[in-house]
Amino acid sequence: MAKRRITQETFDAAVRENMEEFEMASEEALREAVEQFESQGVDLTCIVKAVAAVSSEDTPEESTHEVLQALDSLRIGDNSASVTEVEADMKRFTEHCLVGFAQRFLAAQKDAYPVILSHCKKSVEEPEALVNALSALAALTNGQPDLLEAEGKQLFLDVLKKHREDPSVTCVAVRTVRHCCLKHEQNRQDLVKGGVLPLLTGAVTQHSESAALVKEASAALRVMCYDDDIRATFGNAHEHAKSIVLEHKGLKVLIQAAKTHFEDTSVLSELCATLSRLAVRNEFCQDICDLGGLKLMMTLLADSYETAELVRQVLSALRALAGNDDVKDAVVNAGGVQYIVIAMNRHMNNAAVCEQGCGCLSVLALRKPENCQVIMENGGALAAVQAMKTHTNSLNVQNQACMLMRNLVARMPQYSQPILDMGAEALIAQALLTHQYIADVGKAALRDLGCQVELRELWTGEHGSLSY
Template sequence: MAQAWPKAKPKLTQEAFDEAVASNIEDFDMARDEAIKSAIEEFNVQGYDLSSVVTEMAGSDLDSHPIAVACRGLKDALKDEGSLKEALAALSASLLPSCTDAPADEGAQASTSGAPAGAGLTQEASVIAHKGEAMQSLLEACRRLQGQEQPEELLQALRLLQRLLSWLETRDAFTDAKGVELIHELLKAEGSSGEVRVAAAAVAEAAARGVEEAKCRLVDSGTVAALLQLLQAPDAPLDLISASCGVLRSVTTADDERPPSSKAFVHARLLSKHHAAIRVLLQVLRRVPAAQEPATACRVLATVKTVAANEEICREFTDDGGVVACLQLLRECSGRRDVVRACLGALRQLAHSDTVKKLLAEAGAVPAVVAVVGEHEGAEDVAEAGLGLLGNMMLRQPEIAALGAEAGVPDLVLEAMQRHAARPAVPRQACLLIRIMVARSPELRPAYLERGAEALLRAAKAAHPNQCKDVGSAALRDLGLDNYND
């Protein structure tokens, strides 16, 4: 029987929440903060979705909030009842106190309002701005400002729009408001400056995050194809590369759990087949000076990882020299943890292909991975990615497993299990790698057993049963040990 999708939670209205807070204050003599906390707990227990409720200002006049006032001011300016420039500045100023930290992602652009354009907003600010139709007003402002010789106001509108799109409900409404079509126009317009295109791409990336409909519209409209065309220019600026890679990665990532399926794989295949996406990314990777611009290089590598979604695409990248280029970058930037992690991640995805496994082995990837993981011995993310890459390379490849044994992989694996014992990601990859190495090569068992692998595997199972019990038992079994399920 097919598994039923969970029913969506009913959305709580602001009026119902305000009434509950007022009742707590009046009927139970609660202080305001206590009344709000109690109402939140009660509605959560009842299974309501509170994402559209302004909780901290329950019972207050939201229409008088500075953000609501600024939203009305922008609407008035669009009716020629005020200065659009001043209205944009007022909205920016009203949002600034509610900005959260910028997301931990490479290539965030600086904002004219004093906060990073990649910064999001608190839920309170997002709800008020959404109720005030700020996103729709900003789209209209962008259309009106498009084509002006001085793009400062258009840039400010785009950066404000990017910030508003940190909230899911605003992103959901973006496609209905013809936001994708506007982005496409800005990217394709001959008069658009490089700064405008970068800002437009950043808006597209923000809009696609967690919203399948936006991803599909960006691909179907030709917006992503337009970005790939721009990336082919030899002088494409680094900030455009960074923003464009963000869009490509978004549309090839399945991160919206609401629809029954995702087209992320279809998008990766379509963009590579009809728009040479993987080849364009390789051209870009070769142009980016990774030592001087590591953040941009990491974004390109992360995009390679999501676009290389099947054997055909991996082969195409490999045939053009992409795997060798990534391995060379790994060696050249071995001291940079962020670039190393990104290189390992891209190669790990590519190594699902049997052709890539063998090419990597011939190019000396096994000792190179052992070296970089050892160089960053305290970095859990590097260890996890490195062990994962080695596991993919050695899967169904006993010849490569033998190379791994000669290169010191057993020592690396067991040292990583000891060093990162408290975090499940590394022990899990270690269990998988041990099993992969010895399953078809029983002669490699002593390399692990003589170094104390049994005790470490059993400890990993006990410490992390959800993540390591199954793979740990499998590794113990393939090592030839009894009681592997204990």
């Protein structure tokens, strides 16, 4: 059942009523209003939960929030204010938008987008002012990609071309592009058609020493390969990934950037996450290996296994690469199984690492009996069992662990008893009771392990008479 929604004005009026009619202090009045609306099933996600400042003693109904005060200053000073005043107001607006989504939503409701876009256009020739204006636009569009329209798209492309030599302008422009493309398929397609992909890969190459820019551009390239807009019947994620790799040498660009920032785990995490998104074809997986990507990931697992986020992203990338059967063998021959198990044991309390670790081992074991032997000998199954014990409430961990056990014994039934001796049957049975979603893979794992399992036949292929 959908929750009810109210306007910001309704919420502010309720707070004001608590203060005036019931003589509550501001904090108490605010808390009472929040509790009142939430008890009525009202969704307050888009509501600024703060006491609005009264702009005049005679007109309390004109009370406003700080983000709108900053917006009004920008609107009033559009033509008359000094550069210093506009810069200060722009930074103040950006800070308030960064507080939370409710502030950004309220600003957008009051037509902040055209105001900020106007300042961006006026600042195109002034890099410092442009950085401030684009920062405000990036903050405003975060979570609100629908605000972007044709004029804004063209502005992004023009700025990225005009200021390609300036890493500061390019970085914030790329961030704004990323915000406007997340969960918005049409924006992605329009910007790709406008030529944004070579601008993004070019930014990584040209400013390879800038960690901030490399991270932003890598994340933006990854977003171009998402299929996350539920409003779009069909997405171009695969086509965009193919274009990045084949037309703009994206794999080479990203792997070279990773080598440049080998000591920066945050940059490496972003680059690995993007590489996993680009490994959408068999030959792309092989290309990543040939370019030194696999060797790089093995080194990261060996040297940086203490960093949970980096480990998670490296495992995710390896999991994607292992879709290629030749790469599976390369990962195992490079000692990948040992590194994966060590990483899982080191971060056993991290559900995301355990999920990716089990998923990676599962892919390595698929249709590869010799790999199954290596996984068993190096404690892969035991690590998966421990992950199931540790993360009983994590559907993804349970699902990937069950898949791993099934793949280990599908062609190597002699491993069934050792896995059962680890307590796998009881853990899978518990997972089936806790997570309905994994019913198919859980029962398949029990069946292949030789356990008793009830398999209900949903349809026999027979049909009776049909009535019209």
